[in-house]
Amino acid sequence: MNRYLLLICLALISVVLSGCWDSNELNDLAVSVGMGLDKKGNKVQVSTQIVNPSEVATKRGGGYSAPVTTFTATERTTLEALRKITSVSPRKVFSSHLRILVIGEALARNGVAEVMDSISRNHELRSDFYIIVPKGTTAKSVLSILNPIEKIPSNKMFSSLEVSEGTWAPAAKVELFEFMADLSDPSKENILTGIRIAGDASAGNKLSNVEQIVPSAILQYSGIAVFKGDRLVDWLNQDESKGYNYIVGNVKNSIGHIRCPDGNGVLTVDVTRTISKIKGILSNGKPKIKINLFIEENVAGVQCQIDLTKPETIREIEDLSNQKLTTMMESAIRKAQRNKADIFGFGQAIENAHPRQWQKLKNDWPDRFSDLDVDINVDTRIRRLGTTSNSAIESWE
Amino acid sequence: MGMEKRAEQPELLGSDLQSNMDKVKAAFGNSSDIVTERISIAPGSHLEIGYIYTEGLVSSALVQNMMLESCESLRRWIDVFTEADEPNKLDLIRGILAPAGKMKDIIDFQSLYTSVMTGVTVLLIDGFSTGLAVCTQGGEDRSVEEPETQSVVRGPRVGFTENLNTNIALIRRRIKSTDLWLESMEIGKVTKTKVALMYVNSIASDKIVEEVRLRLSRIDIDGILESSYIEELIQDETFTVFPTLYNSERPDVVVSGLLEGRVAIFVDGTPFVLLAPALFVQFYQSAEDYYQRFEFATLIRLLRYICFFISLLAPSLYIAITTFHQELLPSQLLLSLAAQREGIPFPAFIEAVVMELTFEILREAGVRLPKTVGQAVSIVGALVIGQAAVEAGLVSPAMVIVVAVTAISNFVIPSFNMGISIRIIRFIMMLFAATFGLFGITVGLIAMVQHLCSLRSFGVPYMSPMAPLNMPDQKDTILRLPLWGLFSRPRFIGDKNKTREANPPTTKPNKK
Numbered sequence: 001m002n003r004y005l006l007l008i009c010l011a012l013i014s015v016v017l018s019g020c021w022d023s024n025e026l027n028d029l030a031v032s033v034g035m036g037l038d039k040k041g042n043k044v045q046v047s048t049q050i051v052n053p054s055e056v057a058t059k060r061g062g063g064y065s066a067p068v069t070t071f072t073a074t075e076r077t078t079l080e081a082l083r084k085i086t087s088v089s090p091r092k093v094f095s096s097h098l099r100i101l102v103i104g105e106a107l108a109r110n111g112v113a114e115v116m117d118s119i120s121r122n123h124e125l126r127s128d129f130y131i132i133v134p135k136g137t138t139a140k141s142v143l144s145i146l147n148p149i150e151k152i153p154s155n156k157m158f159s160s161l162e163v164s165e166g167t168w169a170p171a172a173k174v175e176l177f178e179f180m181a182d183l184s185d186p187s188k189e190n191i192l193t194g195i196r197i198a199g200d201a202s203a204g205n206k207l208s209n210v211e212q213i214v215p216s217a218i219l220q221y222s223g224i225a226v227f228k229g230d231r232l233v234d235w236l237n238q239d240e241s242k243g244y245n246y247i248v249g250n251v252k253n254s255i256g257h258i259r260c261p262d263g264n265g266v267l268t269v270d271v272t273r274t275i276s277k278i279k280g281i282l283s284n285g286k287p288k289i290k291i292n293l294f295i296e297e298n299v300a301g302v303q304c305q306i307d308l309t310k311p312e313t314i315r316e317i318e319d320l321s322n323q324k325l326t327t328m329m330e331s332a333i334r335k336a337q338r339n340k341a342d343i344f345g346f347g348q349a350i351e352n353a354h355p356r357q358w359q360k361l362k363n364d365w366p367d368r369f370s371d372l373d374v375d376i377n378v379d380t381r382i383r384r385l386g387t388t389s390n391s392a393i394e395s396w397e
Numbered sequence: 398m399g400m401e402k403r404a405e406q407p408e409l410l411g412s413d414l415q416s417n418m419d420k421v422k423a424a425f426g427n428s429s430d431i432v433t434e435r436i437s438i439a440p441g442s443h444l445e446i447g448y449i450y451t452e453g454l455v456s457s458a459l460v461q462n463m464m465l466e467s468c469e470s471l472r473r474w475i476d477v478f479t480e481a482d483e484p485n486k487l488d489l490i491r492g493i494l495a496p497a498g499k500m501k502d503i504i505d506f507q508s509l510y511t512s513v514m515t516g517v518t519v520l521l522i523d524g525f526s527t528g529l530a531v532c533t534q535g536g537e538d539r540s541v542e543e544p545e546t547q548s549v550v551r552g553p554r555v556g557f558t559e560n561l562n563t564n565i566a567l568i569r570r571r572i573k574s575t576d577l578w579l580e581s582m583e584i585g586k587v588t589k590t591k592v593a594l595m596y597v598n599s600i601a602s603d604k605i606v607e608e609v610r611l612r613l614s615r616i617d618i619d620g621i622l623e624s625s626y627i628e629e630l631i632q633d634e635t636f637t638v639f640p641t642l643y644n645s646e647r648p649d650v651v652v653s654g655l656l657e658g659r660v661a662i663f664v665d666g667t668p669f670v671l672l673a674p675a676l677f678v679q680f681y682q683s684a685e686d687y688y689q690r691f692e693f694a695t696l697i698r699l700l701r702y703i704c705f706f707i708s709l710l711a712p713s714l715y716i717a718i719t720t721f722h723q724e725l726l727p728s729q730l731l732l733s734l735a736a737q738r739e740g741i742p743f744p745a746f747i748e749a750v751v752m753e754l755t756f757e758i759l760r761e762a763g764v765r766l767p768k769t770v771g772q773a774v775s776i777v778g779a780l781v782i783g784q785a786a787v788e789a790g791l792v793s794p795a796m797v798i799v800v801a802v803t804a805i806s807n808f809v810i811p812s813f814n815m816g817i818s819i820r821i822i823r824f825i826m827m828l829f830a831a832t833f834g835l836f837g838i839t840v841g842l843i844a845m846v847q848h849l850c851s852l853r854s855f856g857v858p859y860m861s862p863m864a865p866l867n868m869p870d871q872k873d874t875i876l877r878l879p880l881w882g883l884f885s886r887p888r889f890i891g892d893k894n895k896t897r898e899a900n901p902p903t904t905k906p907n908k909k
Contacts, residue, residue: 023834025738026720027741056732057735094723099728
């Protein structure tokens with residue numbers, strides 16, 4: 001019996017003495033959904049977007065205060081700055097629910113290795129957030145734009161990146177692990193999607209921004225940032241970004257146009273499925289890349305005078321689409337080659353195919369990459385014509 | 398044994414009617430419900446008969462009839478009677494009374510008292526030191542009704558009553574086999590409650606029957622008022638929240654238990670019959686599982702096990718996740734929970750304990766209060782828990798949902814006593830969750846499973862057939878296979894006679 005008594009006492013002591021260590025009530029947490037890193041001299045400016053839960057989740061009214069608040073602090077290192085935020089924030093900053101990490105362009109051009117180390121070491125962060133780079137503005141101002149419909153701007157950035165990567169293509173979602181892996185991998189360079197503020201940035205942080213039908217300022221994804229090592233070196237424009245995504249096989253669904261066979265007007269095609277294969281080849285010791293892109297499209301809009309009922313026309317459209325895609329992909333490759341940044345992972349393809357030879361190649365890979373032979377082979381298949389066959393335009397003639 | 402001790406020196410009846418009657422009266426302290434009547438058969442003759450019975454325990458119609466018959470007949474045969482010699486006189490009376498029913502000779506006072514207390518009428522004839530006990534049992538008794546607990550949608554609507562004989566008959570009616578054996582005994586020094594042990598001899602394991610018999614014989618108590626007394630006195634482990642004996646109000650459940658090799662213990666005065674040994678999974682099975690189609694029964698069983706976990710863990714998971722592991726929640730859910738908790742003055746643990754306590758109080762009050770007031774309580778409860786507490790900002794709406802789901806899940810579990818075990822453990826789990834988070838819950842669950850595995854019911858591992866794992870018995874554990882699949886009796890319990898049936902899987906018309 002004494003043994004049991006002792007056991008009960010021990011259990012009680014462990015309950016009482018430990019005293020709910022590490023517990024935090026939900027209403028004692030400042031839930032941070034967005035984090036921004038900027039360069040301020042030789043210091044780091046950290047901005048966190050904190051959710052005001054009663055404004056976001058309440059059913060009764062709301063709308064009296066902004067759904068989020070952005071706090072900023074500047075310190076020598078990221079974590080110091082993050083802790084310093086507690087001097088302005090009323091609650092403990094809780095970063096596990098981070099949706100988006102914004103790395104300021106200036107900081108990115110200067111090198112992100114230092115800040116990313118402390119971010120990746122932080123145990124509190126879940127690794128399912130995306131990393132983006134603001135184009136022509138700071139991370140702080142990106143985190144200071146209110147957004148309509150989706151009340152939390154960071155959530156908006158998160159979900160519109162997800163949606164637009166899958167259905168529009170000139171955007172790429174990059175998670176922390178991928179970014180860190182590519183950072184230390186000489187055979188592949190990093191990319192991050194760019195974001196810009198469209199409209200009047202200074203009007204974006206007021207509640208009035210979301211009270212209008214057309215917001216004064218809105219966040220928009222545009223282009224892809226090319227990294228070399230840990231530094232941002234260049235931007236891909238919309239077509240190049242699309243080309244990039246086609247090469248690496250990110251496109252699930254997209255829409256594009258090709259010029260009509262007769263040169264007048266355009267033809268809209270809806271991409272429904274793509275399969276991209278990158279193959280590394282060594283011919284006479286010289287590395288070479290072969291890209292095979294298989295793509296299925298639907299005709300989505302016709303502004304030309306063609307007879308879609310004829311199989312030859314379809315062949316013709318397929319050829320045009322092949323050409324268009326090849327051009328897009330080539331332009332992306334050219335830009336990357338100009339910057340000697342192998343963002344496509346061509347190095348990886350060669351390493352996979354010829355691991356032994358790669359050991360010799362990898363030392364001067366950036367230079368070899370810049371004049372690498374890339375053979376692009378696109379195979380387009382038009383599958384459907386939509387619910388009508390020939391365009392109404394043709395019947396007028 | 399106690400009964401034998403008392404039987405050592407039986408005080409025999411005297412031959413004088415008056416002194417015998419006085420003795421009986423004195424023994425009962427002149428209790429007014431003990432009726433002692435003297436009737437003189439015919440004027441002139443010395444034949445006097447005394448009737449002793451307890452009012453209320455006898456059927457007055459039977460007693461009246463019996464008295465009338467005996468007097469009439471004796472009067473008619475008085476001549477024969479007076480001429481007959483001593484032993485034949487008694488036989489004559491026996492013959493006369495034969496139509497009244499079962500009869501027994503009484504020679505000592507102790508058996509006279511016992512007979513009188515069980516509703517038997519005792520006839521004492523002046524000048525004879527042997528009395529006659531005539532079966533006249535009757536009196537007020539509840540009729541066989543639909544059981545209030547363990548109700549089913551499809552299945553027999555018969556429940557046990559408080560009368561032992563009725564209950565036993567209900568089983569006899571369902572098992573028409575000479576193998577259905579019954580052993581009766583009296584337990585309780587004062588109450589002398591009739592307890593009956595029933596089993597199917599060809600199925601029930603001899604060891605288990607012997608063990609039950611032994612444990613019953615060890616009981617030394619003044620009274621048995623309900624089968625729960627027996628349950629507590631013969632269970633394997635006292636310090637456990639889990640029931641190790643099964644009880645049922647339904648004859649069909651008891652019959653199915655007997656057919657699996659279990660032993661049924663009937664106690665006079667209660668409709669709840671015990672079944673031993675009892676396994677953990679048994680408490681999650683309902684009679685209806687076998688009356689509905691097997692797919693549905695399996696689905697419902699799965700639902701019950703899910704409800705077991707919800708009822709056990711819902712509040713503690715809420716506490717653990719919202720105070721320790723916020724990163725586990727989807728962001729949107731976190732925000733809406735956080736918004737609900739804005740302005741709540743208590744930590745989640747206190748909030749949960751307060752709400753659970755409130756619910757338990759209301760539930761207990763609902764059981765105790767008269768039915769007419771019960772409705773008022775439920776209105777107050779719904780308003781207090783559902784509306785006012787949330788409106789006042791004392792608890793968050795999410796907590797109310799958690800408590801409500803927990804409560805409803807608890808009612809899904811078919812047996813009430815298993816539901817109570819879960820209610821108790823729930824609070825312990827909440828404490829663990831508030832101190833150590835999910836880690837604490839895991840530790841608590843491990844401790845619970847360990848405890849469950851250490852339990853035994855009459856030597857049978859409580860968690861079987863899951864621990865120790867027994868594949869054939871899985872057919873009727875979480876799953877309920879079609880009836881042709883339930884071919885054997887559970888291991889440990891029905892080992893003596895394993896085969897239950899040999900049905901082909903399907904019966905289809907022959908192809909021509």
